[in-house]
Amino acid sequence: MLKKSLWRSLEVAADVGPSKKRRRKHKKHRSNGSSKSSKRSQSRSELRAAKDAAEEKENTKHLKEMVVWWKQAREELKAPSSRTAEMEGEKLIPDWAISARSSVLRSVAMAFSHNLSLKCSMFRHQKGVAELKIVELQKETSAAHQKEKDMFDAKVALEAENANLKAQLHHAKESAQKAATNAFERGRIDGARDFLKTPTFKLAVDIQSARFLNEGFDKCVSQVDHLKGFVDGFDRTRLDPSLDATLQPYPEEATSSTLAADEFEVLASEVGCPLPL
DSSP, rough: OOHHHHHHHHHHHHHHHHHHHHHHHHHHHHHHHHHHSSHHHHHHHHHHHHHHHHHHHHHHHHHHHHHHHHHHHHHHHHHHSSSESSSTTTTTOOGGTTTTTHHHHHHHHHHHHHHHHHHHHHHHHHHHHHHHHHHHHHHHHHHHHHHHHHHHHHHHHHHHHHHHHHHHHHHHHHHHHHHHHHHHHHHHHHHHHHHSSSSHHHHHHHHHHHHHHHHHHHHHHHHHTTOOOOOOOGGGOOOOBBTOOHHHHOOGGGGHHHHHHHSSTTTHHTTTOOOOO
C-alpha cells in the first residue's frame, strides 16, 4: 500500500510540468491570433509563466522530498532497529517514527491483529482437542486401573483357592495312604483269619505236623543212637527234639522256618490248634 501511494504521488508530480507547458503553448497560439490584445496577453502569459515556473519548482521540490522520504523509509524498514515478529506471518514491525507519515503501521497492526486472532483461535482449538484427549486418556487409565485391580483381586482369590485345594489334596493323599495301609493290614489279617479256617490250611497243618513228627522221631532215634541208649532202663528225658542228632542247637539260619509261624501265632487260637514248633 505504501508503494502504491508513493508511485501515485510521483506520477501526479511528473504530470504537472507537461500539462503546464501544453497549456502555455495553447495560450501563446491564441495570443498570436489576436493583434489587439497581444501586449496584454503577453504580460499575462509572462505572469502565468512565472507562476507556473514557481509551481513547477515547488512540485519538483516536493517530488524530491517524497523520493528522499521514500528512500529513508525503505532504509528504516531494512535497518536493524526493526525487530522480527515473534509470531509467524509478519516478518518486520517498523519503528514508530514513520507512523505519522504513512499508513504502514496501521496495515501491519491490522495484519498482526488478524494473525494473532487466528493464532488464538488455533490455540483454543488445540487446547480443546487436548482437553478432550486428556479426558479420554483419564477414562482409559481409570478403566485400566480398575481392570488391573480386578485382575489382582481375582489372582489373590485364585491363589487362596489353590492353597486350599492343595491342602485338601494333601489331606486326601494322607487319608488315602492311611486307608490303604489300614486296608492292607486289615485285609492281611482278615485273609489270614479266613485262610486259617479253611480245610486247605487244616490239611496243610496235618501234613506239616506229620512231617514234623517224622523228623522228630528220626531226631530222637539219632539222639538215642548217639547216647548209646538202646539198652534197658534208658532215661528218655535226655532226649530233646529241639536239638539236632548230636544234641547240639541248630544254627540260626536253620530256625528261619519258625519266623513264618510267628505271623499266624496271634490267630492260632481261633482255629483251635496251636502252631507247631
